[in-house]
Amino acid sequence: MTDSRGAKWAPRWRPAMAMVGVVLAGCLLAAPAGAQSAKPPAARGQGKAPAAAVVSAQVQGLRGDPVRGLKKSDDERCQECHGADGNGLGHSEGSEGRLPKLAGQPVEYLLKQLDNFRSGARKHDVMSMMARTVTPADLADIAAYFASQPPMKGDGSGDNPVGRGLYERGDAGRGIAACITCHGPGGKGLAGAGAESPRLGGQEWRYLEKQLLDWRSGDRSNSRDGVMNSQIRPLSDEEIRALSSYLSGLP
Ligand code: HEC
Ligand code: HEC
Numbered sequence: 548m549t550d551s552r553g554a555k556w557a558p559r560w561r562p563a564m565a566m567v568g569v570v571l572a573g574c575l576l577a578a579p580a581g582a583q584s585a586k587p588p589a590a591r592g593q594g595k596a597p598a599a600a601v602v603s604a605q606v607q608g609l610r611g612d613p614v615r616g617l618k619k620s621d622d623e624r625c626q627e628c629h630g631a632d633g634n635g636l637g638h639s640e641g642s643e644g645r646l647p648k649l650a651g652q653p654v655e656y657l658l659k660q661l662d663n664f665r666s667g668a669r670k671h672d673v674m675s676m677m678a679r680t681v682t683p684a685d686l687a688d689i690a691a692y693f694a695s696q697p698p699m700k701g702d703g704s705g706d707n708p709v710g711r712g713l714y715e716r717g718d719a720g721r722g723i724a725a726c727i728t729c730h731g732p733g734g735k736g737l738a739g740a741g742a743e744s745p746r747l748g749g750q751e752w753r754y755l756e757k758q759l760l761d762w763r764s765g766d767r768s769n770s771r772d773g774v775m776n777s778q779i780r781p782l783s784d785e786e787i788r789a790l791s792s793y794l795s796g797l798p
Pocket of ligand 1: 620623624625626627628629645646647648649657658660661670671673674677678681686689690745757
């Protein structure tokens with residue numbers, strides 16, 4: 548395993564996902580009889596977007612340049628909503644707060660999302676328009692720039708016991724795996740897992756809450772095999788708030 552950026556992702560996430568799959572299968576098998584089956588149910592909305600979990604040939608294997616990406620992210624106005632270094636706008640309370648930080652996300656994850664906004668596999672009016680007006684090669688440079696920035700961090704306020712419990716242990720009785728299995732200790736993602744393991748720690752809480760609600764309702768359905776939909780579907784509004792608050796505060 549070499550550098551975490553640049554190389555084609557297919558050979559890299561496979562071992563990581565195999566590992567995650569084993570752990571996840573272990574969690575689900577350990578669940579009491581009568582709990583949900585180990586096979587994740589097909590996500591709502593999956594039928595409409597069969598190619599949701601993969602990236603298109605246009606971006607597959609593209610290798611971006613972070614120096615070119617700095618200028619392009621300014622020219623294409625990405626910085627206006629995501630911050631000059633991808634660490635957000637710094638005024639999430641009060642204002643929208645649904646603008647995600649991008650700093651330090653795996654480049655493969657950022658590029659997959661941009662590709663999914665382009666294809667419609669992930670739906671958001673503004674971002675689909677933004678992603679469609681920029682060429683895949685420019686998107687790869689911009690993704691490389693934000694990925695190379697000092698990773699997002701919370702203010703250390705996230706010690707929410709309900710959120711922490713779900714994150715670290717899940718809830719086998721309801722078929723919920725521990726989020727940490729895929730998103731890593733401290734929400735920092737798993738090294739080398741690329742698009743399969745976005746950072747969550749230090750992300751804007753309103754953004755996190757919206758994503759969790761969207762995974763639950765099926766409005767977002769672009770994860771491989773619908774894994775995020777099946778993970779979040781059993782959660783209550785309170786649990787979603789607890790997770791968002793816990794994760795956004797992680798230092
Ligand atoms: C007008 C504001 C705005 C602009 C300009 C904008 N974005 Fe976004 N972006 C958003 C919002 C809002 C979301 C969250 C969408 C959602 O809720 O699903 C988002 C989401 C994203 C995501 C997904 C983040 C994640 O964690 O999954 C990426 C990647 C992204 N934007 C990259 C870009 C790039 C690259 C540009 C410039 C070409 C850009 N954005 C321009 C508002 C903006
Ligand atoms: C089996 C692996 C796995 C487990 C377990 C898992 N996730 Fe995920 N999660 C993913 C993958 C893969 C993605 C990226 C999907 C995509 O390509 O858009 C993701 C994406 C997300 C996102 C969107 C991030 C962003 O920037 O938009 C959030 C929020 C999230 N997961 C929260 C959770 C929470 C909370 C839990 C535990 C209740 C959890 N996940 C459990 C694999 C997992």
